[in-house]
Amino acid sequence: MSLEWRLAWRNVWRNPRRTGLTIAATVFAVVLVVFFVAMAAGLHEKMIEDAVRLQSGHVAVAGAGYFENRTLEQYVVVDPAVEAAFDGAEGVRAWAPRVLGFGLLSKETDARGVAVLGVDPEREPEVTTLAERVQRGAFVSNDTPRGIVLASRLADNLGAEVGDVLFLYSQAWTLESAFDLFTVVGVMKIPDVNMDRSFAVISLADARDFFVYGDRASEVAVLASDAEAAPLVAAGLRSTLEGAEPVDVRTWDRLMPELVQFIFLDDAAMYMLLVILVVVVGFGILNTILMAVLERTRELGVLLALGLRPMAVFRVVYVESLALAGVGLLLGLVLAIPLVLWFEGHPVALTGEMAAATELFGMEPVMTWKLKPLNPIGSTITILGVAALAAFYPAVKAARGRPVDALRSL
Amino acid sequence: MAILEARGVHKVYETRGVETTAVNGVDLALEPGEFTVLYGPSGCGKTTLLNLLGALDEPTRGTVHLLGRDLGQLSSAALAQLRLHELGFIFQAYNLIPVLTARENVEFVMELQGVPAGDRKARSDAILAEVGLAEMADKRPLEMSGGQQQRVAVARAIVGRPAVVLADEPTANLDSHTASALLDLMLQLNRESGVTFLFSTHDPMVIEKARRRVRLLDGRIEADEREA
Ligand SMILES: Nc1ncnc2c1ncn2[C@@H]1O[C@H](COP(=O)(O)OP(=O)(O)O)[C@@H](O)[C@H]1O
Ligand SMILES: [Mg+2]
Numbered sequence: 001m002s003l004e005w006r007l008a009w010r011n012v013w014r015n016p017r018r019t020g021l022t023i024a025a026t027v028f029a030v031v032l033v034v035f036f037v038a039m040a041a042g043l044h045e046k047m048i049e050d051a052v053r054l055q056s057g058h059v060a061v062a063g064a065g066y067f068e069n070r071t072l073e074q075y076v077v078v079d080p081a082v083e084a085a086f087d088g089a090e091g092v093r094a095w096a097p098r099v100l101g102f103g104l105l106s107k108e109t110d111a112r113g114v115a116v117l118g119v120d121p122e123r124e125p126e127v128t129t130l131a132e133r134v135q136r137g138a139f140v141s142n143d144t145p146r147g148i149v150l151a152s153r154l155a156d157n158l159g160a161e162v163g164d165v166l167f168l169y170s171q172a173w174t175l176e177s178a179f180d181l182f183t184v185v186g187v188m189k190i191p192d193v194n195m196d197r198s199f200a201v202i203s204l205a206d207a208r209d210f211f212v213y214g215d216r217a218s219e220v221a222v223l224a225s226d227a228e229a230a231p232l233v234a235a236g237l238r239s240t241l242e243g244a245e246p247v248d249v250r251t252w253d254r255l256m257p258e259l260v261q262f263i264f265l266d267d268a269a270m271y272m273l274l275v276i277l278v279v280v281v282g283f284g285i286l287n288t289i290l291m292a293v294l295e296r297t298r299e300l301g302v303l304l305a306l307g308l309r310p311m312a313v314f315r316v317v318y319v320e321s322l323a324l325a326g327v328g329l330l331l332g333l334v335l336a337i338p339l340v341l342w343f344e345g346h347p348v349a350l351t352g353e354m355a356a357a358t359e360l361f362g363m364e365p366v367m368t369w370k371l372k373p374l375n376p377i378g379s380t381i382t383i384l385g386v387a388a389l390a391a392f393y394p395a396v397k398a399a400r401g402r403p404v405d406a407l408r409s410l
Numbered sequence: 411m412a413i414l415e416a417r418g419v420h421k422v423y424e425t426r427g428v429e430t431t432a433v434n435g436v437d438l439a440l441e442p443g444e445f446t447v448l449y450g451p452s453g454c455g456k457t458t459l460l461n462l463l464g465a466l467d468e469p470t471r472g473t474v475h476l477l478g479r480d481l482g483q484l485s486s487a488a489l490a491q492l493r494l495h496e497l498g499f500i501f502q503a504y505n506l507i508p509v510l511t512a513r514e515n516v517e518f519v520m521e522l523q524g525v526p527a528g529d530r531k532a533r534s535d536a537i538l539a540e541v542g543l544a545e546m547a548d549k550r551p552l553e554m555s556g557g558q559q560q561r562v563a564v565a566r567a568i569v570g571r572p573a574v575v576l577a578d579e580p581t582a583n584l585d586s587h588t589a590s591a592l593l594d595l596m597l598q599l600n601r602e603s604g605v606t607f608l609f610s611t612h613d614p615m616v617i618e619k620a621r622r623r624v625r626l627l628d629g630r631i632e633a634d635e636r637e638a
Contacts, residue, residue, distance in 0.1 A: 003514055003518045006510070006514070007507065010509035010510070014509060299504070299507060299508070302499075302504070302506075302507070303507070304490070305464070305466055305493060305499050305501075306493065306494065306519055306522065306566075307490050307492075307494025307495070307497075307522055308494075308522060309487060309490050310486070310490075402466075402467075403466045404461050404466045407461075407466070407501065
């Protein structure tokens with residue numbers, strides 16, 4: 001180590017209490033930043049995962065125009081070739097075709113408008129958590145034809161219970177009237193209130209039969225390996241399915257813009273707080289280094305008299321500041337990373353208002369942490385960047401000093 | 411030829427509109443190997459003149475030449491280089507970098523000069539032995555007495571093999587015995603290495619030791635005597 005570096009490093013420790021306080025503040029900031037960024041990452045990942053598993057998967061493939069109109073006229077044909085395409089697509093964990101129709105569901109004289117979703121009883125549970133939402137009775141299955149699962153508020157409004165027989169009336173794809181009797185096999189709880197009032201599930205086979213839909217599907221819900229893989233999966237499917245019917249392949253962020261917006265606002269609020277925290281730490285470093293430079297005016301004068309160039313004086317002060325921040329950063333990471341990794345393995349259950357809010361999004365009321373590599377890397381760059389900024393003024397001040405002025409100051 | 415020469419040098423300070431003429435037309439030439447004292451009462455301009463001669467400050471009027479080069483014509487970077495290679499400084503007090511050991515303080519100058527690490531070690535050991543501080547090499551300034559610190563300062567001033575060593579009241583903070591010993595050390599180094607010394611003082615006992623005595627009064631040279 002050159003004497004210049006040794007000088008800078010030893011200068012860091014000349015005022016142990018002041019240095020200790022500055023380092024403590026830096027450690028505190030680093031731990032908070034890493035912890036909160038990981039908490040937000042965990043929360044957002046879980047929100048996406050839960051929302052995706054509640055509804056549409058990471059990627060939805062539908063006939064062109066389906067997402068705007070949602071009628072039977074937009075469809076994808078799911079023939080063996082298309083099935084093979086989904087099975088063979090890279091990054092696809094599971095996929096499930098669905099048929100969505102609208103109709104009137106009645107019990108005796110009471111009738112309600114409903115969205116009827118036809119799902120594959122085997123495939124659907126691999127993609128979404130719909131089947132887990134059943135509170136009473138069972139989910140649809142291929143063994144009980146003409147079974148229907150009602151959302152809980154819909155069941156309440158109709159006064160229907162498991163075992164009741166309901167009449168479903170609609171229009172088939174062929175434009176003929178479609179009507180049949182369905183037996184309530186289950187009641188499920190849907191977090192979204194509006195959906196809970198007007199949503200029912202039947203089997204894919206029954207839906208295709210009822211709507212005279214052949215091997216068509218309204219959409220195919222695809223579960224990717226994770227949210228970040230969604231764009232790749234979508235691109236892959238787009239290129240494979242091209243040429244057949246015109247299809248619209250959408251990723252979760254386009255399917256759920258409200259969720260994206262929520263995550264954005266949540267991130268913005270958090271980063272604003274973290275920026276304030278980091279700025280405070282920056283002023284702490286500035287104060288420490290400026291004090292150090294002012295205290296050492298005479299010593300810096302001696303260095304200049306010896307022939308140390310102003311640039312080298314600048315460097316000594318700069319290195320001192322970066323070393324100061326570096327020590328705090330290192331200690332902070334040493335504390336924060338194991339802490340966050342521990343929390344990754346030990347999610348915290350939420351209660352009260354927070355729990356209610358997360359459940360609104362169809363999420364489990366659980367707080368999780370996720371340490372992405374960008375988190376400690378970003379924290380490192382931020383803290384060192386702030387230290388570099390904070391050191392600039394004191395370093396320039398030190399380097400600009402004229403030796404005579406410095407030497408006279410004692 | 412003079413190694414360091416001031417010609418018609420004036421230095422006027424201005425503080426809040428009040429002008430103080432600290433150096434008032436000084437002509438002074440130091441020949442190689444001279445051991446010169448600059449003496450006079452407090453406030454007569456000794457520090458100011460040494461700063462001007464040492465390229466630490468610029469004269470209001472007049473010129474200073476070091477090894478034939480006009481300091482007024484040089485950039486601040488060139489002056490830093492000149493200070494590094496051709497000048498050694500010893501100040502009244504707080505000369506040393508407190509976080510560096512005696513050896514590191516001495517080596518620092520050589521490191522700046524680009525002397526290879528091996529040579530640095532050998533030269534710093536030799537010079538510390540010469541000033542009688544071989545055992546103190548790894549001590550920091552605060553662990554040393556004032557006299558020992560000034561000896562390290564002398565070692566540091568001379569280790570870079572400068573043309574001239576300038577010392578501003580180097581004995582002012584020392585007791586008379588230690589002051590006398592420091593002067594003897596400087597004299598010995600001057601004899602052995604031929605380095606030119608110019609130091610200031612107002613201590614009569616220390617003035618005695620010099621071979622050339624320049625008396626300064628109100629910024630002017632009043633007397634300039636050489637020993638035969
Ligand atoms: N920076 C300065 N500003 C104004 N006046 C100064 C300054 N430095 C020195 N002086 C004045 O110049 C004169 C000479 O000072 P100095 O060179 O320090 O004398 P000495 O070293 O012989 O005591 C004194 O009158 C002193 O007050
Ligand atoms: Mg003085």
